[in-house]
Amino acid sequence: MRVAILAHEKFPDRAKTALGVLRYADHDVVAVLDRANDGRRVADLVPDVQDAPIVSGMADLEPDAVDTLLIGIAPIGGGFDESWREDVRTALEYGCDVISGLHYFLADDEEFARLAADNDCEIRDVRNPPADLTVADGVADQVDAEVILTVGTDCSVGKMTTTMELARDARAAGHDAAVIPTGQTGIMIEGWGTPIDRVVSDFAAGAVEELILEKGDDHDYLFVEGQGSIVHPAYSAVTLGILHGSMADTLVLCHNAGQDAVHGYESVALPSMQTYIDLYESIAAPVADSRVVAGALNTASLESDERAREAVDEYADALDRPATDVIRFGTDELLEVLC
Template sequence: MPHSLTHENGKMGLGVLRFSTNEICCVIDPDHKGKNLKALTGIDKSIPIVSDLQEAVQLHANALILGIAPSGGRLPDTWTKPIEDALTAGFLVVNGLHDKLADKFSYLLSNPKNKGSVWDVREVLKEYTIGSAKANKLKNKRILTVGTDMASGKMTAGLLLNEKLLQNNFSSSFVATGQIGITISGQGIPLDAVKVDNAAAAVEDEVMSRQKFDHIIIEGQGSLGHPGSTATLPLIRGSCPTHLLLCHKIKETHLKNPVSHIPFPDLNRFIKMNEEVASLCGVFKRPNTFAISLNTHGLTKVKADQLIEEIQHKTGIFTSDIVRYGAQGYLTTLEKS
C-alpha cells in the first residue's frame, strides 16, 4: 500500500486488514514505516508497517495483496518492479485492479522455474444471460447496502451486519460484488467486470444460489445519485431487495472528485427514490430502508452522536455508525422490520 494507507485509494488494503481471517504479517507503506496501525487507521490489530517487499520477505510473507482501489482501477507504473520481484520470490499476487496481471506478467508466469502466481480478482468466471427478477419470489430477507456516493461504507456495513447475524445464530450469507469483498470472502462476482446487459443476471445468480438462507446481505456498489455509476440498478434488479441499508459520509456535502460539483440530495428524497426504483413504481413490493449507517470517521464522539441524532430525527429511521458503535442496533432493527 505505498502512499495509500491513510488515503481513500487504500480501501482495498484497509478492507483486508479489517476483515480478512488470514494471517497478515505486515503492511508495505514507506510513508508510515514503524508507525502504529491502530493510530493511523483505527484498525485494532498489531501488524507492523514496513517500507518494502524485502522487509516483508524477512517476515516470511508468501502473498502480496495490492491494497489500492484507485479511480479507474489501473496499476501504477511504479509497482511493476515490486510485483516482478514478488513473483520471482514465489509469491501469490492478489490483484483487485482492472489490469489483468496474469497477462501483463505472462513472461514470468510461463517460465517453468517460476513459482509465483497471480489471482486476478476481477476475472469473470462464468457467462450470464439476462436477469428475470427470480429473487422477487423468495421468502427470505434480502438486504442491499446502498450509498449516497462511492466509497461510503457499503461493503463494511454489509460485512459487519452479516457477521453480527452469524454471531447470533441467524441463517445469513454475504454476497460480495466487488474486488475487496471477493478477496476477503473468497467468493462473489466482480460486478464492474460483467457486461452491463448481464449484470442483473450475475447478481440474480448469486442470490438464487443462496436462497436457503433466511438473510442474504448483498454488497452495494456505486450510487443511484452518482453520474458515473451504473452498478446500483443491476444490484437492485438482480436481488429484488426486501430491505435497504443506507450508507452516508456525514462529513461531506458533495460527491467526491471528479464530480465534487454535485451536492448530495436531501436524504429523505434519496431514500424515497431508491425505494421507488426498487419497487418499479409499485410493480414489486417496496423495500424498507430499515437503517442508516453514517461514516463519522475523524469526528469526535460528541459531534458524531449529535449528527447521528439529527439524521435519525430527520428521517425517522434508525441511525448509527456501524463501525464506531457496532451492528447490534442494526440487527435488532432488522428483525423488527
Template sequence: MSTLSLQHQKIAILTDGYSTPFLAKTAISLLRYRTDDIAAVIDRAGAGSTAQELFGTGGDIPVVSSLDDVAEADAVYLGIAPPGGKLPEEWRPLIVDALRRKMDVVSGLHDFLCEDAEYLHTANQAGAKLVDVRRNRHKSTAMGRPFRQGGVRIHSVGHDCSIGKMVTTLELQRGLVAAGQDAKFLASGQTGIMISGEGVPVDCVVADFVSGAAEELVAENQQHDFLLIEGQGSISHPSFSAVTLGLLHGVAPDGLVFCYEAGRTQVKGLDNIDIPEMKAQIDAYETMANLRHRCKFIGIAVNTRRLGDEQAKAELARVESEFNLPACDVYRTGSERLVAACIALREQVVSQ
C-alpha cells in the same frame, strides 16, 4: 460457482509508497476484516513499525521493506485503490519477485496483471497465479428468478460513493452471526471480494449482464437465512447510477439500509454537483426496488467521521426522528439496532 473465489491463508499486503488513508483503503479494510490472515504489510518507509502505527488498525502485524522479511505467505495482495486504478510501475520488481517465489498476486486495479507479458511469463514459469479481481466473464442477463422462501436479502445503498456501504454490510453480517443467525456477506466490489474471498465485481461487468451477475450471486448463496449484499455507487450519481440500479434489481432485496456521510453535500469526483436531498433519494430507491420485488427501508447507517461525539449523537437523533427508522454509526455506536431491524424483517417475511 461462477463468482470469483479466493482461498489464500497468509497474505502480504503491498502498499509501498501509497500508504495513506485515501490510497490504501483496500489495505485498511483487509487489516480490519482479515487480521488473522495477514502476515505483513510491505512499505519501505514504514518498515519496522506495525500496521496499527501505520494505518490505525491491524494490531502488531509487522510492516516490512521486502518479501525477504515476510516469514510466511502464499499471496501478495495489492492494497491500494488509487484514482484511475493504475498499477504502479515501480512495483514491478516486487511483483516479479513474488511470482518467482511461487506466491499468487491478487489485484483489484483496472490495469490487469494477466495482460502484462512479463507477469504472465513469470507466473507460468513458477506455477503461481495472477488474480485480477475485476476481470470477469459474466455474460448472462437476469431472469427475474424467485429466491428461496424464508431467506432475506438486505442491501446497502447510499447517497454517494465511498461512504461506508461495504463496512455497514460487513458489520451487519458480523452482528447477525454474533446474535446466532445464519448470515453471509456478499461482495460486489474488489475490496469486499478480497475480504470475503468471493463475489462479483459489478463495476466491471458488461452493462447488460450486471443484474444477471448479481442475481446469480444471490442464487448461489440463497441457502443462508440472511444475505447481506454490498452496495455500489448511488442511484443519483451521474457516473455510476447504472451499476447501482443493475445491482438493486439483480439482488431483489427485501430490505434496504440507507448509508450517508454526515456533512457531505457534493458528489464525489464531480465538482459543483450537489447530492440530492435524502428523502428524494430514499423515495427513488424504494420506488426502483419495488418495481422488481416488494421492499422497504429498515434503517439508516450514518458515517459520522467528520463530527464530534455530541454532534454525532445529535445527527443520529435527527435522522431517526425525520425518517422514523433506526439509525447508527456502525463504528461509533455499533450495529445492534440495525441487526434487530434485520431480524424483525425476517420475522415479517417468514410470516407472510
C-alpha cells in the same frame, strides 16, 4: 495464508480494500506496503483492526515470510500504477501469489505472466468475472432468505463495511446469515462473488441474481454488498443493476458524515436524504418492494464520540429511521430492525 498488502500513499483513509482485509478476512497480515508510512505500524493509524508493521516495499520482507501479495488500493478507473511494478515483480520472484482487484488484469501483463510461470505463482485478478453470465430473469425475490442490500449516497461511504459488520454480528446473535460479495474487497474477504462493476451492463442484474439464487435458500439472511450510488455520474449503472438484480427486501442507506458532494465530482451536490430514500424506493418499486429501513453513518472524520453521536442522531432524524455508525457504536440498532 501470510499476506502482504500493497497500499502505497493511500493507507489508511483511501485504502478501503486494505482496511477491509485487515478487518474482516481470515488472513495473517505480515505487512502493509506504504512508502509514505514506512516504519510505523497499522495500530498507530487504525485502532480497531489486525495490527501489522508498515514497510516501504516487498524488498523489506524476507522471501520466506510471506505467501501472497494483495493489491489493497483501487484508484479511480482501476489502472495499474507503474510505481508498484517493483513490488509485484519482487513478490513473484519470492514465489508469492498475487491477488488484485484492479481493472487492469495483472495476469495479462507480459512481465508478470512470465515471472508467475517461472516461479510457479498464481495471479488472481478477482475483478475478472465469470464468462457464462447472462441476463436476469427477475426471480431473486423467490429465495427463502430475507435480502438486505447496502446502498449509498456515494462510493466509499461504508457499504462493504456495513455489510460485513451486520453479517458478522447477525451470526454472533445466532442468525443464519451470509454475505453476497459484489466488489473486489468483498470477494477478497469472502473468497467468492462476482465483481459487478466489471460485468457487461446487460448482465449486471443477472450476475447479482445468480449470486442471490446460489445462496438464497441456504440462509435466513443475505447481506448484499452494494456499490456506488444511484446518482453517481460514473457508477450509477452498477448501483441500479445490483438494486434490480437483487430484488432486495430491505435497504440500509450508508453515508459519510458531513459529505455534501460526490467525491471526485465536486460540482455534483448530494441530494437530501429524503430524496435518496425516494429515489431508491421509487426506482426499485416496479421490480421489487425494497424499503430503506435504516441508516449507517461513517463518522470516522469526527474526533469525539459525542460529536459522532450527534451526527448519528441528526442522520436518523433526516432519514426518519434508526441509524448508527456500525464501527463506532456497533450494529445493535440496525439488527433490531433487520433481523
